[in-house]
Amino acid sequence: MRIFLTGANGFIGGAVASTLVADGHAVRGLVRDKTKADAVAAHGVDPVIGSLDDAALLQAEARASDGVVNAASSGHRGAVEALIAGLACSGKPFIHTSGSSIVADKAMGEPSDRIFHEDTPIEPEPERVARVAIDRLVLGAPGIRSVVLCNAMIYGNAMGAPAQSVQIPVLARQARESGVARYIGRGLNRWSNVHIADVAALYALAIAKAPARSFMYVESGEEALGEVAQAIATRLDLGAAQSWSAEQAIAAWGREKATFSLGSNSRVRGKAATERLGWAPQHRSIKDWIAQELGRGLNDP
Template sequence: MNIFISGAAGFIGGSIATGLTRKGHHVTGLVRSAEQADELKALGMSAVVGTLDDKALLIEQARKADAVINAASSDHRGAVEALIEGLKGSNKPFLHTSGSSIVGDASGGKGTDKIYYEGQLPAATPDKAARVAIDDLVLAAAQQGVRSAVLCNTLIYGHSLGVNRDSVQLPRLLKQARKSGVVRHVGTGGNIWSNVHIDDVVELYALALENNPAGTFYFVESGEASFLDMSNAMAHAMGLGKAQDWPLKDAEAEWGYEMANYGLGSNSRVRGKNARELLGWAPKRTSVIEWIENDMLKG
């Protein structure tokens, strides 16, 4: 297939692009600079330089491609609207990347028993309402002849398959620990996130390109862990003392409001059946703790 991927120079998009190229697909990636284009070309891909605001370019690339993957931003409505415009009536696959902070509770590091399932999502918080509306727009594109899907990723761990980029959450903990000599988590670290290895994410996108039923929402997860357990595993791997609690205001000063409250300080416990039951997805890596202790520092 000829696949157009936005965000192909990023961690998720770059890993997906590399994985699909290895499977024999031809990938064209949207990148922001000539330097990033050269990175993709060195990995056997094509590239177009532009941004998510380039409506005409996105429409053109969507029309030319056999399938489209948006892995650049979960929050850029204009780009999603342009890609849908280019795809409508074609029955081509459109895989949109979302994130499970849409169910995040900004608990400040406190745990919860609440687990969410596909088709049983809570009302969006004001911070996440715009993202959820974009997810809904993608799913509704199934009524316009687009084989659309929302892949709602949880905490992704693992090393990049393609361009040398970091994932979002654990590398921030690692960077702070290297800077200070202390691994820290928000509050008491009792908050729990579902998680998934990047290799399994890439495999799911490949399966969805082939067999996704139009208008399907997927929670992408293969396990879960508390930040207390993940940060202590990190401390052990680094040879540091036990991870320490960190007041939310200090975490916000280090990581910013969004990352401290949602990415690192919330609960996001979800369960996904659709990937397994509709696509036969069988994730191979199911322990983030094992990865932190054995593989994290090898990257």
């Protein structure tokens, strides 16, 4: 297939592009400049220089493709609208990247028993309402094989992707710079998680055979953020991880990241990927990966 992919030099997009190329697809990847174009070209991607604000370009690329993967900003509604317009009533696949922070709370280190399955109604915090609306826009697009992949916390090293994931590098960098690994509050908040290689494999399966209007959580494990911080501390030989107050965490990481990425609960369970697509994740433990692989390869924080 001829696939147009946004975010081709990003963490998710780079991994997905490499997997699709390895599977024999022809991938055209959106990048911002010549330097990034050269980088993705080295991995077999035909670069398209532009931005998510270039609606005409996105429509044209979508129209000329056999399918689209949006692996750039999950919150850029204008880009999504342009891609949908280019694919409208074509029957082609459109894989949109979402994230499980859409179900995150504001627990700041406290636990939650609430677990979201794919049929659980979502009532997002006000800061996530717009993202949920974009997911619903994709799923309701007429005449498109629309799929929303809602990724949990992603970890791992992505060959072909110079970018990094979100939570683990932030925690590891802070720990290295200060000499103390930190979690927020009691560190009992939990996030589902998934390895980037398993994420990329699922995108390839979704392009090939996901049914229209599919919403799938992408997860293969779960861990408390306090345990993640301790695993980082152990890996870096820093002793015991220690708590930060909400105020300290916000001052260091910013309100958005502290609240929704590191202090919240985001507990999801996804059956659709395994039952409908035969997805079989190869990685099940984020703590094992931290113990064995943190600090190696392109995702070195």
